[in-house]
Amino acid sequence: MKVSEVMTRNVETITPDQPVSEAAGFMLSADTGSIPVLENDRLVGMITDRDIAVRGVANGRGPDTSVRELMTSDIVSVRDTDDVSEAAARMSEAQVRRVPVVDSDERLCGIVSLGDLSRETDGNNAALALEGVSQPGGQHQQ
Template sequence: MKISDVMTRDVQTIQPDQTAQEAARFMVSTDAGSIPVTEGDRLIGMITDRDIAVRGVAEGRGPDTKVRDLMTDGIVCAGIDEDVDTVAQKMSDAQVRRLPVVDGEQKLCGIVSLGDLARESEGEAAHEALEGVSQPGGQPR
């Protein structure tokens, strides 16, 4: 099964020139811990609640800090044509609960979560990903 069969296609994004406060408000309203950062339809990074709360506060940054200054770049992505098991392994290795899905030009096509894997792949791929995500000692990306 391809990841395009299980991913969520309607993904809200944020722009790099928006503020940390705008990102945090979005996270509260959608009950999400991360948001893809895009320029046009091209994925350039992710911003997480941890980026804002831990990195931002540790560096003394306020709510008006631009997303580009807090976002995580160099993120792990799933390719739109990858199979579910490969993506589950990527999630496990990177210890993340969500992965953006991109095409060959890094255009954001969707996002896949552990929940998507659990609902659509008989749970095996989700179990594999969850085992890696749950391992202590990794550096989340």
Template sequence: MKISGCMTRDVKVASPEQSVRDAAKMMDQLDAGIIPVGESDRLVGMITDRDIVIRGVAQGKGPDTSVRDVMSREVMYCYDDEEVEDVLANMGDLQVRRLPVLNRDKRLVGIVSIGDLARNGETMEAGQALSGISQPGGEHSQTAH
């Protein structure tokens, strides 16, 4: 199965110029912990609730701080025509639970999560990816510092 068959479409995108308060409100409304950041029709980053806390609040930055100042700039992504199994393996290796989905023109067309894939019948592969994600280490690990 291709990722396009199980991704979430119509993804809301934050602007790098918006405040982290606005991004947090979007997350609240969407019941999501991550929002792609776009500028001039291009994906330029991702902002997570964790980015707001660690790169914002913990560093003494206020709610009017721009998304650009706390977002993750290095964006890992997948393509909409990739096979689910390949993307799940990549998610496990990268230790991420969600990936933005781009078309081959590198335009954002969706977002896919481990949960999306598990709900679409890929439970064994999703479990294997989650096992990789849960391994010690990685960018967001408490043992990495």
């Protein structure tokens, strides 16, 4: 099964120059913990609720801080044509719960999450991804 068959489409995005208060508002309305960051129609990062809380608020940053200042720019992504087992393995290795999905032109076309893997596959792929996510890790990423 391909990632394109299980991913969530029509993902809310934000630009690096928007304030983190807007990112937080998007997360609230979409009931999600992360938003892909696009610049000139290209994926340049991810911002998470954790980025806002830990890199932002805990360090005295206010709601007008730009997304660029708090986002993770070294992101893991998968292709829409990748097999879901490959996506699960990448999520496990990177210890992330969700990854942006790009097409052959490197344009964002969706997100695949642990929930997508557990709902749409036999559960083995979600278990593989969750195994890595559950391991003690190093630096926080996406």
